[in-house]
Amino acid sequence: MPKSPNEIADELTQLPPSAISLTISDETYFDAIRGVVDIFASKKNLNTIYISAAIPSQSIIDVLNILEVNLENTYFVDCISHMMVGSTKRHPNVHMVESPTMLENLMLKVEYLIKKSGDKGNVVLLDSINMLAIHNSPKILSEFVHILNNNMRAKNAYIVIFSIEAFSSEEIGNMMGFVCDIEISMNKEEEK
16 A cells, blocks of 8 residues: 555654655655655755656646645756757746756756755755666766765755656666665555
């Protein structure tokens, strides 16, 4: 049985700022987003920096608007929309990276948004490790995630990395086990 958005938010709220691998499925995808972006970030009064590598940011924004999620303190770093044709409408809180292979640019955008937030805390949501793995070699991706996690730890920020169950591999599982402090799942039966 999957966890509700409130349950995952409560679980995250009990954790100190850390690197968290969150295993999700197609059925729990939007519950996980809502739990992190809407409920958890609001409870902790955090800015959300949403790295969009799986679905274009505008599609996520449209769904969150339907769910009546306040996006005032949510910023997107979108590295997938530029590759797709017809992506013309852009939200003011969206920052584009040309390709999911441009990991250094992605890191620079996240750093810029962290600095821009001043003293306010942050949660960085990486959606998802599986999609970045399609576009990057395992070694480069592992190095990127390791550096991102260390930078966020130094800034006392949370980082939540989505790992999509259906697209997971042993290699991704090992990488997440190595670079993340905590591994949790949206599925109650599979909770570690």
